[in-house]
Amino acid sequence: MMVKGEGGKEFEYQCRATLEIWCPKNGLVLSNQQRLSFPKPGGGRHYVDIEIVSERDKEIRGLFSCKWQKSGGTTDEKIAYEVIKLLSAMEHDPRYIHAWIAMGGTGWSESILGFVSTGEIQKWIPAMVGKVTIFLDPNDLMQRASKEIVL
Helix, strand or coil: CCCCCCCHHHHHHHHHHHHHHHHHHCCEEECCCEECCCCCCCCCCCEECEEEEECCCCCCEEEEEEEECCCCCCCHHHHHHHHHHHHHHHHHCCCEEEEEEEEECCCCCHHHHHHHHCCHHHHHCHHHCCCEEEECCHHHHHHHHHHHCCC
16 A cells, blocks of 8 residues: 555545435445555556445446645656546546546645646646646535536
């Protein structure tokens, strides 16, 4: 299992608690962290925090990634690479039809928050349109989960 930095595991628990409310209402089941059967782009093991599976068709799945950032630094690139990793997973395994990223913590720069919130990230990674949804913070996840965590 992959080890998370300080605060990351707690953030994952917070995301899971929100998903545990909405996924059953949307006909979805959650699993624990999964090691995918193919490498991430650039090589290495590919883990996803939560796999989401449709109750009506187990061959329809989604991937949920929790990205916690406690402090600033070289954090902005994390989101673009995570989008690319999730798109790669969907390309390798067609059961995965959607992915979500939840951002948490106070270490994200205003520029990455704006880049994501305005949708500009989709201009530079157009393959994510309709396939990867990003929640800017836990409140954003809480407010949008009921309508956006669907398969």
